[in-house]
Amino acid sequence: MREKLKHLWRQALWTWDPSTPREASDAIVRNFWLHWFPAKIHERSLSWGYSLWLGTISAVLFLILTVTGLLLMFFYVPSPERAYWTIKDITYTVSFGWLLRNQHRWAAHLMVLAVFLHMVRVFLTGSYRQGREVNWLVGLALLLATLLLSFTGYLLPWDQLAFWAVTVGTNIAREAPVVGPTIRYLFLGGTEIGQPALIRFYVLHVGILPSAVLLLVAYHMWRVRRDGGLAGVEEARAEAVKQAVAPSPAKSYSLFGVTAGTSVEVERSAELDEQNSTFSAPHLARRIMAVSLVTVCVTLLLSLLSDAPLEEAANPSVTPNPAKAPWYFLWLQELVAITTIRIGEWTLSGGFIGGIAIPGILLALAAAWPFLDSSPPSACGKWWAAERRTQNRVFVLLMMLIAALVVVGLFIRGPYWGLYLPWQPWPPLPKTI
Amino acid sequence: MFANRDFGLLVVASLAFFCLVAAAAGRELASDWRTVQADFVRALRSHGDFPAAKRFQKGIKQIWIPALNRVDRCISCHLNYDGAQSARRDLPALFLPHPKLPFMESHPFPRFGCTLCHGGQGYALAEADAHGDVEHWQEPLLSTGRAKEHGLRRFELMQYRCNVCHAREEATQGMELVALGKRLIEERGCRGCHAIGGEGGNVGPDLTYEGDQNPEHWDFSRVDGPATNLSWQIAHLLDPPAIVPGSAMPKLGLTGEEARAIALVLLSWKRTAYPAEYLPRQGAANREN
Numbered sequence: 163m164r165e166k167l168k169h170l171w172r173q174a175l176w177t178w179d180p181s182t183p184r185e186a187s188d189a190i191v192r193n194f195w196l197h198w199f200p201a202k203i204h205e206r207s208l209s210w211g212y213s214l215w216l217g218t219i220s221a222v223l224f225l226i227l228t229v230t231g232l233l234l235m236f237f238y239v240p241s242p243e244r245a246y247w248t249i250k251d252i253t254y255t256v257s258f259g260w261l262l263r264n265q266h267r268w269a270a271h272l273m274v275l276a277v278f279l280h281m282v283r284v285f286l287t288g289s290y291r292q293g294r295e296v297n298w299l300v301g302l303a304l305l306l307a308t309l310l311l312s313f314t315g316y317l318l319p320w321d322q323l324a325f326w327a328v329t330v331g332t333n334i335a336r337e338a339p340v341v342g343p344t345i346r347y348l349f350l351g352g353t354e355i356g357q358p359a360l361i362r363f364y365v366l367h368v369g370i371l372p373s374a375v376l377l378l379v380a381y382h383m384w385r386v387r388r389d390g391g392l393a394g395v396e397e398a399r400a401e402a403v404k405q406a407v408a409p410s411p412a413k414s415y416s417l418f419g420v421t422a423g424t425s426v427e428v429e430r431s432a433e434l435d436e437q438n439s440t441f442s443a444p445h446l447a448r449r450i451m452a453v454s455l456v457t458v459c460v461t462l463l464l465s466l467l468s469d470a471p472l473e474e475a476a477n478p479s480v481t482p483n484p485a486k487a488p489w490y491f492l493w494l495q496e497l498v499a500i501t502t503i504r505i506g507e508w509t510l511s512g513g514f515i516g517g518i519a520i521p522g523i524l525l526a527l528a529a530a531w532p533f534l535d536s537s538p539p540s541a542c543g544k545w546w547a548a549e550r551r552t553q554n555r556v557f558v559l560l561m562m563l564i565a566a567l568v569v570v571g572l573f574i575r576g577p578y579w580g581l582y583l584p585w586q587p588w589p590p591l592p593k594t595i
Numbered sequence: 596m597f598a599n600r601d602f603g604l605l606v607v608a609s610l611a612f613f614c615l616v617a618a619a620a621g622r623e624l625a626s627d628w629r630t631v632q633a634d635f636v637r638a639l640r641s642h643g644d645f646p647a648a649k650r651f652q653k654g655i656k657q658i659w660i661p662a663l664n665r666v667d668r669c670i671s672c673h674l675n676y677d678g679a680q681s682a683r684r685d686l687p688a689l690f691l692p693h694p695k696l697p698f699m700e701s702h703p704f705p706r707f708g709c710t711l712c713h714g715g716q717g718y719a720l721a722e723a724d725a726h727g728d729v730e731h732w733q734e735p736l737l738s739t740g741r742a743k744e745h746g747l748r749r750f751e752l753m754q755y756r757c758n759v760c761h762a763r764e765e766a767t768q769g770m771e772l773v774a775l776g777k778r779l780i781e782e783r784g785c786r787g788c789h790a791i792g793g794e795g796g797n798v799g800p801d802l803t804y805e806g807d808q809n810p811e812h813w814d815f816s817r818v819d820g821p822a823t824n825l826s827w828q829i830a831h832l833l834d835p836p837a838i839v840p841g842s843a844m845p846k847l848g849l850t851g852e853e854a855r856a857i858a859l860v861l862l863s864w865k866r867t868a869y870p871a872e873y874l875p876r877q878g879a880a881n882r883e884n
Contacts, residue, residue: 243664250718255655255668261619321731448601455608462615466622473731480809 186441199442207391216280222457223273230266240364245320246475264465277308289393291542295532297385314367325476326485337513394543483577492571493564631672647681658708667708667717758863776856806865828858
């Protein structure tokens with residue numbers, strides 16, 4: 163009776179436990195959705211606390227954005243006359259249109275955050291070493307692509323918020339030496355934001371950038387698998403090689419036993435043994451399902467709680483005061499404001515220092531760091547490794563500075579870029595004409 | 596070692612997902628227009644108009660006027676606006692037809708819609724959004740309450756909307772307050788200082804498109820009443836230096852009604868691109884038009 167109930171319960175929940183290792187491996191190879199996973203996975207790659215699953219979360223958010231974005235494309239028209247009004251239509255008349263737009267917006271904000279935190283995690287665990295340098299660079303490219311995706315999407319609603327945020331953003335780009343104005347011209351298709359800018363941003367947003375992200379993510383994931391899982395497995399591998407079990411004479415590791423020695427594949431899988439690894443089906447598959455579902459739930463919850471803003475239609479002759487860049491660029495706007503020096507009637511624009519030089523140096527440093535970091539291999543794939551203490555501290559300090567500048571720009575800047583604490587009222591704006 | 600905890604998480608996440616999808620569906624189904632349409636059918640039945648209740652088809656309804664680039668979805672709730680749904684006159688006020696005013700014949704619903712005269716957000720379907728009582732919508736519904744805030748009655752406030760098209764007429768039937776404003780603008784010699792339509796002095800600012808002024812441009816710190824273009828104009832006309840210190844514009848000694856009349860005219864001077872067939876014909880001013 164008890165057995166029968168147990169059986170019924172299992173049937174009701176439709177759980178599946180492979181009964182043999184062979185079955186578990188087969189499940190991966192035979193299933194279209196699972197075939198990109200390895201058959202066995204190191205427990206470290208599966209741990210919650212090590213990776214925080216930020217890469218998976220970013221990928222799921224990208225998937226949500228692709229699905230909601232494709233649906234939104236059926237309704238949105240990228241023209242200055244129609245864009246704003248199609249957003250109104252999506253919000254008010256399209257069935258669940260409000261949900262599509264809210265979810266697209268929340269997933270976009272969260273993706274910027276998740277990709278950024280993923281980078282922070284990889285740095286703090288020193289996971290960009292041991293042959294993973296190229297993948298770190300690909301990750302940086304993905305971060306930039308995410309920011310650009312979000313920025314190009316910002317313009318599309320064609321309201322005041324969109325128009326002026328992109329104005330601020332592209333004006334910062336103009337400050338780059340020599341090529342700045344050309345880059346801005348190339349992006350906007352002219353000298354001001356109008357139809358050419360809208361169609362360029364649209365094509366970048368729905369075609370070029372998502373394709374680039376897709377290709378880069380594919381490579382990013384392939385590299386992780388080729389490297390044997392998340393960073394840290396190198397340690398297990400070194401351990402396994404040290405204990406080097408002599409190749410069994412009963413097995414032929416090489417081609418028909420004609421050549422000598424073992425192949426790369428033998429060493430590669432050496433880190434996985436009975437103690438530290440488990441089968442991807444069902445453990446990895448289940449965790450990925452759970453993480454995906456939780457991510458979708460978070461975007462749904464936020465979409466129910468807060469609606470995406472839509473201000474007045476874009477009006478080049480009415481500048482909102484203050485005009486703010488998108489939040490992830492606010493630290494740049496803040497840097498520009500801080501480094502702008504006014505002496506009497508003379509103004510030295512901080513556009514170059516704050517908008518180009520500082521972020522440029524930070525980006526170059528980030529790209530070069532895996533090659534400059536000389537900590538021992540044992541520090542790779544560990545949170546707060548003692549050998550990397552100083553660089554981790556400096557990195558955290560820099561990231562906290564950026565976050566602090568974003569918070570100041572987002573919550574404390576008021577009219578004329580003055581500082582107002584959240585509970586201080588803004589002064590009534592004087593007549594400007 | 597991973598199995599049980601992960602399985603629990605999956606179950607919880609699935610339940611949460613189910614609840615959230617249900618909540619989203621609930622919000623979609625509880626939208627104002629669906630509620631009102633259900634009320635409408637109930638009202639028809641309770642008042643005995645069963646054929647109308649049977650005939651009624653639920654769904655978003657709109658007056659789409661491509662020539663004016665306008666969509667008015669007001670009629671998704673104001674369902675009996677033209678009296679076509681039900682002839683009964685004892686239905687709740689929301690479901691009564693629009694009153695038959697003298698100028699209605701020359702301004703039929705399919706050509707003019709609702710918001711052109713009444714203001715409000717034609718695109719929206721939720722009540723607050725549609726009536727324009729929300730941030731980021733510059734043309735709210737010209738309601739009795741809004742008129743009262745500015746010391747006007749509703750039919751007086753609405754005259755400024757009429758004058759967006761009828762601006763070139765000296766006086767139009769039904770637009771008495773605006774006509775007073777137009778007469779005052781000529782009599783008091785506003786053009787001595789201000790250019791209006793390319794004609795006039797350049798002492799004060801050009802007033803040709805004064806109705807397009809963004810209220811964000813005004814300083815409301817010395818204005819009593821709501822922070823609207825109209826309220827600023829009325830206060831400013833009554834006592835210019837009190838609103839804009841150091842203004843060269845003298846106090847004109849206007850009465851409250853005169854100031855409101857001129858302010859309504861100023862508000863109606865907007866940049867518009869209505870097709871010619873929508874504009875009143877010359878010389879037809881004193882007909883019912």
